[in-house]
Amino acid sequence: MQRVKSFLWMLILIPLLLVGCGNEEKTEGQPKESKQPTTEKQKQSDQEKASSDEGTEVDPEDIEVKPLPSTYSELENLPVGPDSEFIRMLTTEEKDSAAERFADLPDISGNPSKKELDYFYEKILERNQVDYVGPESLMKDLKFQALGDPDMEDSRYAFKENLNIEIVLDASGSMIQDAGGKSKMDIAKEEIKTFLKGLPEGTNVGLRVYGHKGSNEDSAKELSCKSTDILYPIDGFDSSRFDEALNKVKPTGWTPISLAFQEAKKDLSAFNGEKNTNIVYLVSDGVETCDEDPVKAAEDLYESDLNPIINVIGFKVDGSGQRQLKDIADATEGIYSNVEDQKGLKSELDKVNDIAEAWDKWKEKGEQTHDIKKTKNSLDIFGYGTREEVKASHERDQIRFIMSILEDKGKMSTESRIYLDEKNDDYHKWIRSEVDSFVKEMEDLNEKGYKEAQKELKEKYESNTQ
Known part of the structure; x- marks a missing residue:
């Protein structure tokens, strides 16, 4: 076990150092980001x-x-x-x-x-x-x-007859930014596809995107802040159908996280918490920019009879952005993880694959993998x-x-x-x-x-x- 830990130390330390060394300069000619609210801390920093x-x-x-x-x-x-x-x-x-x-x-x-x-x-x-x-x-x-x-007392963490996983994906303009040689959106697409293809048969999946219409200009804010669509309604995973839906997504607009949560609640409405283990993953690279309260929207979803587990992945999010995304996770007793690159995103999604495999064994054989x-x-x-x-x-x-x-x-x-x-x-x-x-x-x-x-x-x- 000591050798394993030493090896893991190197695996963890080297990427962190490389990430640090890679943050030397901003690349010129970056696409315009989604508009983000200016915080007092940012104003102070500018001064x-x-x-x-x-x-x-x-x-x-x-x-x-x-x-x-x-x-x-x-x-x-x-x-x-x-x-x-x-x-x-x-x-x-x-x-x-x-x-x-x-x-x-x-x-x-x-x-x-x-x-x-x-x-x-x-x-x-x-x-x-x-x-x-x-x-x-x-x-x-x-x-x-x-x-x-x-031993879990919270019923939402019990395995049920069905396992449903919905990805709520940010498609705002800032997702076109570079995150290690590829745009954030391209990385998200690759890792979401890989993650879903690794799920056991019988797992239901869904994909909702938001901020994918209009632009991040002020003139397009109203249109963009109303943009969220379920591109793949919750169902068994069909690789070609899912890929076709995901490939259409182009990052462009503002960031209506609240609206996306409200609609995700409707997506899962047919899957009550008594017979369904529901997991929702928000993947975002910034805060709500549509003048709504995403924490309240997430709480409404969490407290519904759907009993979902809500986790949040922040993709190269700055300090002020992390605070809001953490608040969403805290309000729903979920996990917040900030990832910097493709490897980090893959690592977070792999955790869901592990859960799905455990659910599959439980459903087929009633096995529990305590030692693992x-x-x-x-x-x-x-x-x-x-x-x-x-x-x-x-x-x-x-x-x-x-x-x-x-x-x-x-x-x-x-x-x-x-x-x-x-x-x-x-x-x-x-x-x-x-x-x-x-x-x-x-x-x-x-x-x-x-x-x-x-x-x-x-x-x-x-x-x-x-």
Whole structure:
């Protein structure tokens, strides 16, 4: 098992590093994106970028330093920073660019007080804050993978006579953007086709798209915000018929997620929750842009007698977009996963294939695969811990490199940089210790029965958030 974990470490770490290295520059000539609402955080970021090369002078009397997170729940809820992606700082030109990029941080070039240094760290951390994911997300993931377990108390997670899976796919204009040599839409089409072809016979599938009419211009908003169609009504999977329907989809318009959920409820209306296990997957690369409330629409679907499981996949979504998509998943007790490329999307859809195979065995032979689930849970727990620790290392190192460059440029003294380095290291040691603790506890609980493990995990997580 140790060799398997070591191999998995490499599989997880290498793609993450490659993704970071691949985010060096935006390609010129990108198609126009779907219009997204401008958040206060985005406005603030734009103002920061446009400021002068001189550090921001702040009256020490006006400084109010916020405490660093003391729980992982607080950490998870922090907004993703505008500079959180990998920044190259190897060559002289790259270092000069980084110094200019962060020139508007608070001015500590003189003889700053401890309070001023702490305030500086608060601001540089805000800019580089990564997207941490708390253990509750892993709990939801393990719950989904335990679908069909006789210990499950929620009836929507019990295997029923029929398994119905509906994909609700974003076809807004931003889906034409590049995501590793192919457009997001082309990747989504490829992986959805592969995923559905791997489902066991007897699984019913459906495909609904939205935002595929009009354009993302203001003049076409009304038309585009009314666009959602069921291209493949829920039925047994026919590869040629499904491919024909999916190939017609062209990304073009706005993002009416709320309308898509409302119509998905109608799509599933003939499949009540008593005899049907219903799973809905929303695949989107951004937030609702049609002035509606997608969280409310998702809740209405979730609370209906269809008893669906609703999961959300965010495809290369920015920080503000992730927040809304997470809110949808949280409101429906579903899983939110943010994927960056084709491999990530495939990995998420593979989880549904595993569920479908387990359902097929249950239907044919009444088999339960507890030992397989335990092994897979162990790998998922290990993967969760690795991903969180890689994020913490990236955030720590990026802040460290930026401060070193600012010291070289005379923007801070060596004494200030040493103090900030120690603060930075201590903070990220705490993050890694929290992750290590979660992983150990979850591994121990994985040896117990599902019901007992979930109860203890829930109690532990809730105690950490109070």
